[in-house]
Amino acid sequence: MRWMGKINPVFLVLILLLLAVAFLSPYFLQPAGYMNFLKRAAPIAILAVGQLYVINSGGFDLSAGALVTLTVIGSSILLNGDPSATWWVICVMLVIGAMVGVANAFVVSYLKVPSIIATLGMMITLSGIALTWSGGAPRGYLPENFRFFGRYLIKDVPLIQLLPVAVIVMIIVCGALWWLMHRTNYGKQLVAMGDNPQSARLAGVPLVRTRTIAFVVSSLSAVIAGILLGGFAGVSTDVGVGLELQAITAAVIGGAQLLGGRGTVGAAVAGALVLQTVFTLLNIFGFPKPIRDVVQGLILISAVALASFRRRNSGG
Amino acid sequence: MKLIKLMTTTAIVMSMTALSAQAQNFDDPEEFAAQKAMLESTPNGSADTPWLQYYGDTMADTSAYKKDGPYTVCFSNAGVNNPWRVVGWTTMQAEVDLHDNIKDFIVTDAEGSDDKQIADIDDLLAGGNCDALIVSPNTTAALTPAVERACEQLPVIVFDRGVNTDCPVTFIKPVGGYGFGIQSGQFIAENAPEGSDVLMLRILPGVDVLETRYSSAKRILEEAGMNIVGAEFTDGDRAKTKAIVEDYIQRNGQLGAVWMDAGATSVAAIEAFEDLGMEVPIVTGEDQQDFLQKWQADGLNTIAPTYPTYQWRTPILAALSILEGESVPGPAWNLPQPAITNENLADYVNPAMPPLHYAMCGCEKMPDYPSRWGGE
């Protein structure tokens, strides 16, 4: 039975919650039900995995939510309804994302500002830029081929009938980030750095480069989440508000230790799904939003309390 | 365990104290009737300049404030934190530019915080430059004392949300929230199948102009025998709106109508039906371009009550009249509040404007239209 102890409890919790949802709402067992669920979870899962990179490096990225907003608003201004511009606008937004990640890493690495303050400052700056750029209200329109990623469903797929494009994006992005974290030397260096930066440096881990990549991954994931969210519902000035906290919550539910540690990509995705399932459950019961907040708070605290309890007991 | 126990105790204590909670009255039958009467009557003044029209004939005497120009006009803004306020604020600045006898226009922005707006008003008063003060309060109760202090020093004009004092020279607003709810509520009552399911979507609680929209629409829908399946807060967020509507459709099946207390997320609500492959029922909105264009393109059957942004022109004109000693409508100045309907929709659709441009801005003939408002 020792293998039981090794399985991250987040997976068991997820399965139990999913069973509960399926039991309470048969609709959830139909493809339209669970695919819709996955489509809504996709942005937060991608954000959570991006956040995980920064958390594993020993930091936080509070600027992710503001970057989501900037992506949606910026794309709509640049595109202004012109479908032929979609591809280069997506490239521009990814470049902007990469620059934000580099800037975060620069401030943390060279100016030695704690990441919580550095990315808080970045969050405020980015929302200021988004507001200034748009003049405070959304401008321009997102053409259908941009909204394709967040909105479109591929129909008549064998076995599952329909498949939202957002879910494909989620699988590709999370798959790539899983590979980078768990199958490359970079992933080992990242975790080593989060565990103990001093000894990692002595062991030859290039701290600055490792941290920079982590922040860039987080920012790129925010841009991708922004593309999905903009696609799902269109332009608004506050799409990203609070998403960074949800992403941190999801990563933490998955077992990531704040201030450095070894959370896994799979567990972070599971954490995002747990969060989404709980919201779905509360919704089925018809609980209003305030109760969702209370439950999210309780889950957050108990997930971390449980993780540190396990750590103490396993002597790690 | 301790944690859970403590939390439950706190929760119980708090819910017990809340039992006697009494909210401000947002369901006032008298005010409801008064606004209904206004909607049915004709305002004074020329229909070409609705921002100068008014109901009733009580005027405020302003001879005591007469002084020589040019003037410094000050404005304490609650914030430009939503597209409605952005359009209004742009319109107001354009209005200021039209007047040579305004030598200075000093503005503070409270970024949506009551505490900050109180400090802002005190700052403006301390500066001692203002000849007149315009206030767009962030919340009604909280800003009352600050406005009262300002009234002691100079003429004050309040607009949009009100304050709990009649010391300002005039309080400018359109007919009001009840009127908004009456227009959209009646449309649903007359056009949706009788007794059908209606979902009510609201931005956020606690803002008087939104609470009254909701209470009056709810009153009309209930009287008409509609089945209100739920009232949810969207935070004005499109993704959340779309998700909420999808959930309701999945739980209840097709809806008879979706009532919105503001139009910024109406298109998201419409898309929820489209994406699930269902026919789009009545989804009410407001005068935002994206909604009007969707309405026209898809031939929907709906209504867009408005809370016209042209009301941002009025305070500047009122300030100048007051400083010149001319009487103005007061202590309450109610502007007309037209609704956009299937009949006059074509007059307001303008694809050159940004998606959340409010068509009822009264700004079409101002200099730099449309570029100043983000149009092409």
Place this chain on the structure above:
Amino acid sequence: MIAFLKRRSSFLAPVLLLAIAFGTYVGIAIATGQTQHLTAENLIGLLGRSIALGITAVGQTFVILIASIDLSVANLISVSAVLASHLMAGDPGSIFPAVLAVLLVGVVVGAVNGLVVTRLEVNPLIATLGMALILQGILSALFTNFAGEVPKEFQSFAYGEIFGVSTSLLFLIALTIAAWGFLRFTRAGSNIYSVGGNADAAKLAGIRTTRVVIMAHVLCSVCAVVAGLYLASRLGSGAPWIGRDGVYDLESIAVVVIGGTALSGGRGGVWGTLMGVMIFSLIDSIFNLAGVDAFAKQILRGVIIIGAVALYAARSRRIEA
């Protein structure tokens, strides 16, 4: 002695920043011909802009000194303001019990935060973020608007004056002096520095670190509750969104850090925090004087926060992620 010197040196940077902010303010007032803002009265009034932030930040200083953090203060402020005005319901006779009740809520919330951090070993960011969600959820479920009202007598907390200086400003200064005295001269105060500097060493030296952490959290929550009382007094009532709208959680952390208290704990103090608050007030007033547009303000604010903290970090070699 060394620790004391370290505290001293961390004092210079906020003074420097404050001087820069003040110089800019005076410069802009002169340049734009608004010298009427430069009277002594108005300059004192500048600090009066940010009483609620000041009270909250003094409390936040305690938890940051022990290397913890409190993200629940903004929501606790809302709880306190709403509960106080609801319980008072305009009756002067209820002031005392209402104040007592919310102070009790503050103690309970602080103790729970402290217990979760120490006993359950939950990272303080998560523990207090969770608490923030729980508080806000309960509050929003019970109240959707301004609830009750505070009696006129209670409004003298925010609007009263003693010798021409506002009561609330005097209160903030008295609170800062008390907090400074506590940290500087009491056993419990020096324990806070020891635990924040090196918890393991403090434990070995026989300090009950758990108690110290819980105490710091209780102090922080009580300050937040008092800030909520101040806001209820200033606004005449409490609404469930006032704490969140004021962004008191992140702003209080930012001013503490700008005031020279290290997020890694053990270094800094409340005078620095008070200077941080003054810097923030000055920045606000500079923006008003110069007529900076609301959106550009935000960009500048973000850059200033990063820049200010970078200024200290440049002085210390430690990497604090």
